[in-house]
Amino acid sequence: MPFFSIAIDRIQPSPTLAVTRRALELKAAGHDVIGLGAGEPDFDTPDFVKEAAIAAIRAGQTKYTAVDGTPELKDAIRAKFLRDNGLTYGADQITVNSGGKHTIFNAMIATLDPGDEVVIPAPYWVSYPDIVLLAGATPVIVPCGSEAAYKMTPEQLDAAITPQTKWLIFNSPSNPTGAAYTRAELRAIADVLVRHPHVWILADDMYEHIVYDGFEFATLAQVEPALYERTLTVNGASKAYAMTGWRIGFAGGPAPLIKAIAKIQSQSTSNPCSISMAATVAALNGDQSFLIERNAAFKVRRDLVVAGLNAIPGLHCPTPEGAFYVYPDCAGLIGRKTPEGKVLTDDEAVTAYLLDSEGVAVVQGAAFGGSPAFRISYATSDALLTEACKRIARAVDRLG
Template identity: 70%
Template sequence: MVADIQLSDAISRVKPSATIAVTTKANEMKRQGLDVIGLGAGEPDFDTPENIKDAAIRAIREGKTKYTPSDGIPELKEAICAKFARENALSYKPSQVNVSPGGKAVLFNAFMATLNGGDEVVIPAPYWVSYPEMVLLAGGTPVTVSCGPNANYKLLPEQLDAAITPRTKWLILNSPSNPTGAAYTRAELKALADVLVRHPHVWILTDDMYEHLVYDGFEYSTIAQVEPALYDRTLTMNGVSKAYAMTGWRIGYAAGPEKLIGAMRKVMDQSTSNPCSISQWASVEALNGTQDFLPGFRAAYQARRNMMVEGLNKTVGLHCPKPEGAFYVYPSCASLIGKTAPSGVVIADDKTFASELLESEKVALVFGEAFGLPGTFRISYATSDAVLKEALVRIQRFCAALS
């Protein structure tokens, strides 16, 4: 007889990652020889720039392969401080900086360090799939606020004010957004900041991972920069994964009050210990080295965004807003709900839409319910123009065949 282990209450509250599940299924179908187009993963198709790879190789050859301080080497913390000063007009000391094995770990460490039972975290929806699950794992309560297409998927000040209670511990603010690509202007951030100033018990966790991927001359701002009165209760999070095409290197970082950073370090002391030493040295080069490749990355993503928005808006039953940043589009398929696919399956919801599209046309995308806003879906356009053009052909064919 095999013993049946009793799992924790925390793990029973958490759902698997829908984005990872979609990518895994697409890869399995590809291994079976099927011609699948995967538009689920939020991962740049560009290679890590050569100067960054060279820095990693150099670190290996110089023997920089040992344990480091739990939350980052001094050289990387100094580079992060310089980045915040240079690009965001924010002044931090190395003692205010945390380096973790990916942006996801930054968020998890912050929640583990701060959340108690009954603490609430306000999360605008659509949201990145991991936000509410990490809050639940840490014992907190996610409070989602629906932000629909009429507001360009952005949180309005009156919505934020209504969502805050005496139990609110954090607001998560992600700009540009995963999954929508929507980015907050300076004026929009100031309006949210005015609400937060009136609620001094609420802390702000701003996820700026897509900061460098904004288009059409959009001027990027982060909330502690816009409203200095929030500096002492803001954790400003970023990382090298998206802008520098370093997803597999697993380096995220954040800056905030020393007490919070120290508590996050304590979590790391007893969990992961340090991020990969080699990745840290590569990240020093990413932040301190040439940024000449970024305009090329942005131009390619902007052209792809334009192509996808135009093509999706020409598709029967779809409506796709034009996002300000990231590498996602987030169309609505609400008008197709209730129609019938050629297979005879009724499109009952966005999950069925995504499932039937994958089965019939071999296009993998992530359904909107996973992001907290049904009737929608997310496409990652971080892949080649040729692949995206073929994906549009298949999506248009599928939608036209619904009856």
């Protein structure tokens, strides 16, 4: 009898974490490595958020809480959804979890059975398909190439939906591409979903506050109220508030689904960290003006990297509307030879070459279901990004 479950063989370890780990190992061994794989802001958690956590510790808020979030945090989340998205939820429609990944995991485990299908536009965040597979269901991948600015068309969505479709997982702005859907584009997607009332929507809005050039964020349940009763709107503290390590994700959705998520959580992690929840109350309720300053810094970095990459023959890098990633198409490098005579057969070979030859760690597009390409996180200093672009240019220049 096998010791490990069938489910564990359906999934792979996170490729983005693997790249980060490899970069850290090389650095520890004394190599000069620029790590552009990690999907987290380099900014520190705001001081007023840290002070709220310290105050919570001193006040003894270190005990178990309600399994899916404190009343104070649920109230702050409800206020956030109303303020930012025009969505009204009751306390029984809010779930708080140990990160956005945990929110998505709970929702999929609570709702999916073998035979169910989940539509996922690609390139996608690496964990979406594996969570679906772990739940025993089938990911249905919709390829969206650079020629379409990495966005799914309504026609593609309509063609992907079958009677077995249970969910659409929809991420805007996107990890890994930074592509964000305009209100008009969301309206067209929503029109398809209205025609398929058996399909639920998981709207992953984690990068909501990181947008550029006057882009106006909207979410599907906001654009089409008819979708409200079958949409789980997911967000969290990680990206906008630079709180990746605090591990707080949350969502608003129909009360029966929220209750099912709480049931799963009651038999797995129980409540999220009480101190992290107190800090997130402060983050959501506090002064949001720091987001403007940080977005301005991110925009400078985005423009620097897009210009640098597009100056390199063989790379094509669309300008993203949001998040802190670029996703250059590297089709022009496939088939070329390294100085050692090795043929670059795919984007994994390209990223390995960049790391080995110039110490630049990026993530291959295959990890996100969109090849040939690679993801760069520009959540680091201007100086490091400038140096990374120079190194990539040198590496490409040496190809035969």
